[in-house]
Amino acid sequence: MTDTKSLTSRLEALEAHIAHQDQTIEDLNKAITEQWTQFEKLQREISKLHAELEQVEAGGAGEADERPPHY
Template sequence: MMDEKTLSERIDTLEARLVHREREIEDLNEIVARQWQAIDDLTRRLGALGGRLQAVEDRADAPAGAEPPPPHY
């Protein structure tokens, strides 16, 4: 004869699983939120680097005479 759980035992088991799943969902939600913060930070940094690179390229494309003389002249 198989060992059958009582209704109360089955409910207790399901409640324990539910609590465990809720905790996992909360943990995953925190991980996703941190990842989005990192993505936002990296996006801002990439934009700033792109701007700096564009400025360097613009200076490189400028004619040589357009550059101001060094301060010791």
């Protein structure tokens, strides 16, 4: 009888442990998904800024030296 109680309690402990691990995995997956989305957004922004910088460097060098019209 004690073996059955012991095995039952061990089984319940293992089931609880697995349930906690499943929740932890879900939480980590959610965090990684959110971070990946943010990472992709930042990559797009960096690419956009890089393209704008190349445009400024290629064609805007002379314009930066000109005086504004209000002078």
